[in-house]
Amino acid sequence: MARIVMKFGGTSMGGIDRIRAVAERVKGEVDKGNDVAVIVSAMAGETDRLVQFCREASSLYDPREYDVVVASGEQVSSGLLAIMLQSMGVQARSWMGWQLPIRTSEAHASARIDDIDADILCKAIEGGNVAVIPGFQGMTEEGRVATLGRGGSDTSAVAIAAAMKADRCDIYTDVDGVYTTDPRIVPRARKLAKITYEEMLELASVGAKVLQTRSVGLAMKCQVPLQVLSSFEDKPGTMIVDEQDIEDSEMEKQLITGIAYDKNEAKVTLTSVADKPGSVSAIFTPLAEANVNVDMIVQNFARETGNTDVTFTVPSDDLAKSLDVLAKAKDEIGYREIAHDTNVCKVSVVGVGMRSHAGVAATMFQTLADRGINIMAITTSEIKVSVLIEEDYTELAVRVLHTAYGLDAEDDAA
Amino acid sequence: MARIVMKFGGTSMGGIDRIRAVAERVKGEVDKGNDVAVIVSAMAGETDRLVQFCREASSLYDPREYDVVVASGEQVSSGLLAIMLQSMGVQARSWMGWQLPIRTSEAHASARIDDIDADILCKAIEGGNVAVIPGFQGMTEEGRVATLGRGGSDTSAVAIAAAMKADRCDIYTDVDGVYTTDPRIVPRARKLAKITYEEMLELASVGAKVLQTRSVGLAMKCQVPLQVLSSFEDKPGTMIVDEQDIEDSEMEKQLITGIAYDKNEAKVTLTSVADKPGSVSAIFTPLAEANVNVDMIVQNFARETGNTDVTFTVPSDDLAKSLDVLAKAKDEIGYREIAHDTNVCKVSVVGVGMRSHAGVAATMFQTLADRGINIMAITTSEIKVSVLIEEDYTELAVRVLHTAYGLDAEDDAA
Structure with a gap:
C-alpha cells in the first residue's frame, strides 16, 4: 500500500466525460489499496476565460482580486471530481487551499507556497477518503486567496506530496512521458523510463514544456519521486528521480x-x-x-x-x-x-x-x-x-x- | 451620509459592460458620500452552467460539493466588480463568505444564514472602502462552503444590511419596481412608490417574482427598508417599508x-x-x-x-x-x-x-x-x-x- 498524489491538468479535466475518466483512474489506485490525494487544474480553457474577464475589467487589475476570480476555475473542477468519485462509490471530498490551509507568500498572481498543514489531509486519507484539492492556489497570511502563476498546479502537487510524505507524485498530462526530444520534430524520439531531477530541471528551463520548472526544483529539493504519464492511456510514464x-x-x-x-x-x-x-x-x-x-x-x-x-x-x-x-x-x-x-x-x-x-x-x-x-x-x-x-x-x-x-x-x- | 447595501442580480452582472455600468452606479452612491457594501449574483447564465455540470457528474450529487462548485459563480463576479471599481478610482475589495464569516446552517444547497460578523465590513466601509460580497453563500460551522438556494442573493443582501445596520438595502434588478400587477398582462399597471413588507410577502408568495419570499420575510423581521429598482435606468423604484x-x-x-x-x-x-x-x-x-x-x-x-x-x-x-x-x-x-x-x-x-x-x-x-x-x-x-x-x-x-x-x-x- 502506498501513499500517492495524483495531479491532473486542464486537458485531462476538459469536460464531464474526461473528469469521469480521471475519476476512474483515481478509483484504480484506490482499488489497489493506495491512499490517494488528487490535485486538479481548472477545466481546459477556463483559466484563460477568467483571465480575459479580469483584463477586460481593467488592464491594471489588482492581483488580489484577479486571484479571487481565477482561483474559482480549480474550485469548480475539485467539486466536480469529488461528486464523480462519490458516484463511483469512492469516498471523496474537496478541500480548498484556505480550508487546509496551504499558506502562500503575499505575491499575488505568482505566489510561493510557504507551508502546508497536511494534518487534515493525512487524517482524511487514512480514514479512507480521497482528498481532492484545487491546484494553483492557497491563502496568504492575511487570509486572502493567492494563486501561484500559470502552470502552478504541478507545484501544488509536489508541495502537497512533500507535506504528506507521499511515496510518489504522479503528474497526469496529455503526453505519456518525457521524450529524448519533441516527437513532433523527431518521430524517432524515445520515451525515457527514468530521468534525474537535475536533467529534468535543465530540460524544463530550456523549453521542454512537460513540467513547470518550479515544480521540478521543489521535487528535487524535497526528494519527491515524480512520474509524468498520460491521462488518456494506461501505461507507465517517465519517472523523475534522484541520480542515485x-x-x-x-x-x-x-x-x-x-x-x-x-x-x-x-x-x-x-x-x-x-x-x-x-x-x-x-x-x-x-x-x-x-x-x-x-x-x-x-x-x-x-x-x-x-x-x-x-x-x-x-x-x-x-x-x-x-x-x-x-x-x-x-x-x-x-x-x-x-x-x-x-x-x-x-x-x-x-x-x-x-x-x-x-x-x-x-x-x-x-x-x-x-x-x-x-x-x-x-x-x-x-x-x-x-x-x-x-x-x-x-x-x-x-x-x-x-x-x-x-x-x-x-x-x-x- | 447614509450606509447603503446595494444588490445586483445576474442580469445586471451579465458581462463586462454591464459590470461596468454596475460599478458606475456604485460610484454614484460613493460620490454622494455614502458608505456602501455591494452584494452580487453570478453573471447571468453562470449558475445554470455550474448546476448543469453537477447534474452531469451525478444525478445524486453531494450537496456539499455542489455548493463548492456553484458558489464559484458569485466569487468571480465579486472579484470582477472590485477590479472595475478600482479602475474608476473607487477603493474596493471583495470578501467571500468564509472570510467574514457569514455563518450558515448545515443544510447545504438551501442553507439558512445564522449569523454574520459585520465587524470587518463595518471597519472596511468606515475606512472608505466599498465592500463587495458574493451573494448566495456562506460557511457552515464545520468550515465548508454552503449556498442558500436559488435566488438566495436577495436574502444575503438583506441579512448583511441587517448585520451592518444599514439605512437602506437597494435591490437592483431588471424591472424598475413593484407594479400593481404584471405589466406584460396589464399595460395600465402602475408602479407602486411604496408597499408594506406584509403585502410584498404575500405578493411574493403568490407568484410575483420580483423578490425572493425569504428575503422579504427577513427584511420585515429585521426592519430593513428595502428598495427595488432598475439597474438599467436611473429612477426611483419601489420602497418596501413598515406599515407605520x-x-x-x-x-x-x-x-x-x-x-x-x-x-x-x-x-x-x-x-x-x-x-x-x-x-x-x-x-x-x-x-x-x-x-x-x-x-x-x-x-x-x-x-x-x-x-x-x-x-x-x-x-x-x-x-x-x-x-x-x-x-x-x-x-x-x-x-x-x-x-x-x-x-x-x-x-x-x-x-x-x-x-x-x-x-x-x-x-x-x-x-x-x-x-x-x-x-x-x-x-x-x-x-x-x-x-x-x-x-x-x-x-x-x-x-x-x-x-x-x-x-x-x-x-x-x-
Whole structure:
C-alpha cells in the first residue's frame, strides 16, 4: 500500500466525460489499496476565460482580486471530481487551499507556497477518503486567496506530496512521458523510463514544456519521486528521480538524455559599448530591476578601438520592455546602437553523463557546423550545453543532434 | 451620509459592460458620500452552467460539493466588480463568505444564514472602502462552503444590511419596481412608490417574482427598508417599508395594492373519501412528510352518502411525487378515485386596506362571475384573497380585477 498524489491538468479535466475518466483512474489506485490525494487544474480553457474577464475589467487589475476570480476555475473542477468519485462509490471530498490551509507568500498572481498543514489531509486519507484539492492556489497570511502563476498546479502537487510524505507524485498530462526530444520534430524520439531531477530541471528551463520548472526544483529539493504519464492511456510514464536511484548501467548507456529547444528568445545587441569598468553592470542592472531574465551573454572585444559589442538574449515577451529600459539607460551605458532579432532559437543538449565525458560540446558544434548552422551564442552548465541559432534551422538542428548523440529509437514504434 | 447595501442580480452582472455600468452606479452612491457594501449574483447564465455540470457528474450529487462548485459563480463576479471599481478610482475589495464569516446552517444547497460578523465590513466601509460580497453563500460551522438556494442573493443582501445596520438595502434588478400587477398582462399597471413588507410577502408568495419570499420575510423581521429598482435606468423604484412608515393618506387611497397570479399550481381531487375521524389527516400527513407544500383545500360533503370529495392544490413540480404518495396511502385514506389537473391558475388580490374594508372578496367573486369565470377553490389571509381558476382565463381575470379595484393608471404612460 502506498501513499500517492495524483495531479491532473486542464486537458485531462476538459469536460464531464474526461473528469469521469480521471475519476476512474483515481478509483484504480484506490482499488489497489493506495491512499490517494488528487490535485486538479481548472477545466481546459477556463483559466484563460477568467483571465480575459479580469483584463477586460481593467488592464491594471489588482492581483488580489484577479486571484479571487481565477482561483474559482480549480474550485469548480475539485467539486466536480469529488461528486464523480462519490458516484463511483469512492469516498471523496474537496478541500480548498484556505480550508487546509496551504499558506502562500503575499505575491499575488505568482505566489510561493510557504507551508502546508497536511494534518487534515493525512487524517482524511487514512480514514479512507480521497482528498481532492484545487491546484494553483492557497491563502496568504492575511487570509486572502493567492494563486501561484500559470502552470502552478504541478507545484501544488509536489508541495502537497512533500507535506504528506507521499511515496510518489504522479503528474497526469496529455503526453505519456518525457521524450529524448519533441516527437513532433523527431518521430524517432524515445520515451525515457527514468530521468534525474537535475536533467529534468535543465530540460524544463530550456523549453521542454512537460513540467513547470518550479515544480521540478521543489521535487528535487524535497526528494519527491515524480512520474509524468498520460491521462488518456494506461501505461507507465517517465519517472523523475534522484541520480542515485538510477542504476549505473542505465546511466552510462547515454551521454545525453534529452534535447530541448526554445523559440521564445530574442537577441539584443548593443554596439560599441565603451570598454570601461561598470559599463556591463550599467546594462544588466536596470534589466534586472525591470525583472527581465537575461540568459546568454556574449562580449566581442575590438582590440583596435577599445570598444565592445555586447549580445544577450531575453524572453521574447520581455523584448519591448528591455528595449525601453536600455534606451533610457543609453547615456549611462554609453553604446552606439541597439539591434534586436526575434528570429532565433536556443537549442540545448542535457545529460548528467556529460559530467564524466569530455567532447559533448565539441560534438554539438561540429554536428551543427557540418550542416552550415551558425552559432550565435553559447552557454553551458555542468550538465547542459545551449546554443543560439537562427530560428529557421531549429528542426534541422534538433534532428541532426538527436542522431549524433545516438538517441534515435531503433524503429518507429517508439 | 447614509450606509447603503446595494444588490445586483445576474442580469445586471451579465458581462463586462454591464459590470461596468454596475460599478458606475456604485460610484454614484460613493460620490454622494455614502458608505456602501455591494452584494452580487453570478453573471447571468453562470449558475445554470455550474448546476448543469453537477447534474452531469451525478444525478445524486453531494450537496456539499455542489455548493463548492456553484458558489464559484458569485466569487468571480465579486472579484470582477472590485477590479472595475478600482479602475474608476473607487477603493474596493471583495470578501467571500468564509472570510467574514457569514455563518450558515448545515443544510447545504438551501442553507439558512445564522449569523454574520459585520465587524470587518463595518471597519472596511468606515475606512472608505466599498465592500463587495458574493451573494448566495456562506460557511457552515464545520468550515465548508454552503449556498442558500436559488435566488438566495436577495436574502444575503438583506441579512448583511441587517448585520451592518444599514439605512437602506437597494435591490437592483431588471424591472424598475413593484407594479400593481404584471405589466406584460396589464399595460395600465402602475408602479407602486411604496408597499408594506406584509403585502410584498404575500405578493411574493403568490407568484410575483420580483423578490425572493425569504428575503422579504427577513427584511420585515429585521426592519430593513428595502428598495427595488432598475439597474438599467436611473429612477426611483419601489420602497418596501413598515406599515407605520406609510402615511394614512397614501394607504387609504387603495383598497388593493397588487394582483398576482401563479400558473405553477396543480389541483388534486380525491373522490368519496370516507367521512370519518382521521381521514383528512391521513391525506395531508404523508404529503407533509414528503415535503409537499399543500396550499388551497376544499371539502365537498355529500350528505346523502356520507362521503366527501377533497380537493387541494400543490406546486406543479411536486405533482408526480404527491400522486405517488397518495397512491401508496390509498388504503389508509380510503378514497375511490384520484384526479388531477394542471390547467389551473391561482389569482390573488393583496392589500392591507382590506383589513378595514369589507367587501373585497365579494367584489372579486362578482367580477369574475360577470365574465363567466368559475372559481374552483378559495383561500384567504388577513390581507389577501386567492382563487383557483381555469388557467386559460388567467389574463382576463387579472385585467378585469385590476380595473374593478381601481388600479388602472390614468393614461398609458404609467
